[in-house]
Amino acid sequence: MRAGLGQEPRPARVRARRWLVAMLTHVATTALMLFGLLFVTFAIGRLLPMDPVLVIVGEHATPEAYQRVFHQMRLDRSVPAQFGLYLSDMARGDFGVSISTGSPIGSDLARFFPATLELATIGMIIGIVAGLPLGVVCARYAGRAADHAGRVFALLGHSMPVFWLGLLALLVFYARLGWVEGPGRLGVTYQYTVSEVTGLVLVDTLLSGDWAAFRDAVAHIVLPGGLLGLIAVGTVARMTRGFLLFQMRQDYVTVLRLKGLSESAILWRHALPNAFGPFFAVLAWTYAYLLEGAVLTETVFSWPGLGLYIAQSLFSGDIPAVLAGTLVVGVTFMALNVMGEAAQTAFDPRQRGA
C-alpha cells in the first residue's frame, strides 16, 4: 500500500477498513494453519500401522481390558468424531497420559518447555550480538576477503550436523580440557538446593542468590547454547548483509553519499534501521529454526527440554507424547513465523500511516 507521489492521502475511514481486513485475513490464515497442524498430528497418529490398543494393553490382555481401552481411545467412534474430540482435548490442554512417565503429557511438556526456551534464547542472543555486526562488516566490505570469510562461515553453519559438533565439543572442552561442565543443566550438588521458580535455570540460580550455583549453570549452558549461537550467527550475518546491500542500492543512499556522509554512517544510521523489518522476520524465523535444532542438541547434552522429551518418548514407543511434543514445537514455530511477519509490517517505513 505505498502512497505514490502526488497522491492524495487516503481518508482515515478507508485506511481503518483496510487495516481491519488485513488483520482479519491474518487471523483467519493463522487459525487455518493451526487447524492444519492439528489435523496433521491427528492424521499421523491415525497412520500407526500397528494396533494402538495392543501397544497399551499388551499381547496377553483379556478381551474385556482390550475393549475398555478400545473404548477409552474412542476407536469405536467415527473418524470425524474422533478428530472433533481430539480438537476439544487439545483446546483444553489435555494431551493424555504419557505411557512412559505415567504423568499427564501436558504437565510433562510444561516442565520440559522452559529448558528448550532458555537454550534457544541463549543461542539467539549470541546470534544477534555476533551476527549483526558481522553482517554489517560483510556488507561494508562486500566482495572482499572479509565478506568471503563471512560467507564460508555461514555456509559451514548451514552444513553442520549439530549433534556431531556437540559431541566433539563435549570431547574437547569437557573431557579433555575440562573448561566447561558436561551434560545436564546443573551439577548434582545444586540439583536440590536451587528451587525451581521460572524453570529457567539461569534465572532460578540467580534468584537463589547462590553465585556458585549460577556459575555452575553458566558452565553447563555455555556449550549447547554456544553451539546453537554459532549456527544462528551465520544466518543472521548473511541475512543482515543481504538486506543492507539491497538498501545500499536505493536512491536515498546515493543522496546521502552526495551529502558527504561516510559509508559507515550511512550503513549504521540509515540503511540498518530501514532493514529492521525483514531483519525481525529473519530473527523470528531463526529462533524457530533454533527451537528445532534444540531437539538434536538436547539429545546430545542430556538437556531436559522438549527435544529430549520427544527423543526419550520415541525410545519408549510413546507415540502420543511424541505427537504432543511435535504439536507444541509446531505451534511455537508457527507463532514465531506469524510474529516475524507482523514485525516486518510494523517496521516497514513505507507502512507508516498507510
Place this chain on the structure above:
Amino acid sequence: MRALTRSWLLTSEPESALQARVGLLYRRLRRVRGNPICMAGLIMVGSLVLLTIILPLLPLADPVSQALEHRLQAPSFTHPFGTDTLGRDVLARTLYGARPTLVIVAFVLLAAVPVGVLIGAAAGLLGGVTDRVLMRLSDLFMAFPRLVLAIAVAAVLGQGMVTAMLAIAVTGWPPYARITRAEAATWRRAEFVQAAEALGASKARLLLRHVLPLCLPSALVRAALDAPGIVLISAGLGFLGLGVPPPTPEWGASVADGRVVMFDAWWITTFPGLFILLLGLGFNLLGDGLRDLADPRS
C-alpha cells in the same frame, strides 16, 4: 555433421535449434567453471557420488563384518579410520554410509521439485482462487518444523529408508512452489505467452511448453541449496535411530554408535560426522555459486 569445435559451440549464428541449445549449455558450463565456489562444491559432491558408485571396486574391508577381537582400535595403517565397537572398519562404514544419504537426497528432490514446480506454475499462471488456495496450502506446510515433523512421521511409520524419504519429502515442496509461482506470475504477462494464448494454446500447453521451462533454473538452484538441509535431516533421523536399520552403515547412526565410547574412541563418531559436513558444504557451495550465476545483477 560438423565436429564439436569451440567455434561451432560458441557461434552467434547457430544453423539449427540443436546447435543453439548445445551452445547455450556449453556457455553456461563455462560460467560454472569460472566460479571457484561453484566448482569447489561441484568437486566435493561429484567426488562423493563417484566414490559411492565405484565403492565395490575399492580394496575396502567389508563394512558389516564384525571382528570383536579388533574392536575400538585407533586409526592405523590397516584401519585408517580405526574400528568401531564391533570391530568393523570405520573407513569402509563411512564410505558406504554415503549411499543411504545420497539416495534419500536424490529421492526427496525427485519427489519435491516436480510437485512444487507444477503447483507453483499452475498457481502463478491461473491466478485467482486456485492461486490463493495453493499458496495457503504451501504456507501451511512451510510453517511446519521439518525435522520434528519428520521425526513424528518416522516414529509412527517405523524405522526405514522409505519412511525417512517420505517424511522429508512431505514438507519439501513448498519452497519450489513459491519460487515458481513468483516467476510464473511475471511470465504470464509476457508477450510471447499472450501471443501463444491468442493463437489458441490451452492452459496446459501454456504451462508445460512455455512457462515451466523458464521456471526450472531457479528451482534447480533452490534444489542445490535445499540438499544440505535434507542431508542434515536424514542424518538427524539416523542419529535418533529412525533411519536405515542396522547393520547397514549410515552416517547419522554411525555418529550415534560412537557416542557411548566417545571419550575413549573419538574416531567412530568423528569421521562419519565429518563426511556429513563435507557433503552438506559441497551442496551449499554449489547452490550458492549457482545462485550467483543465475542472478542477473552480478
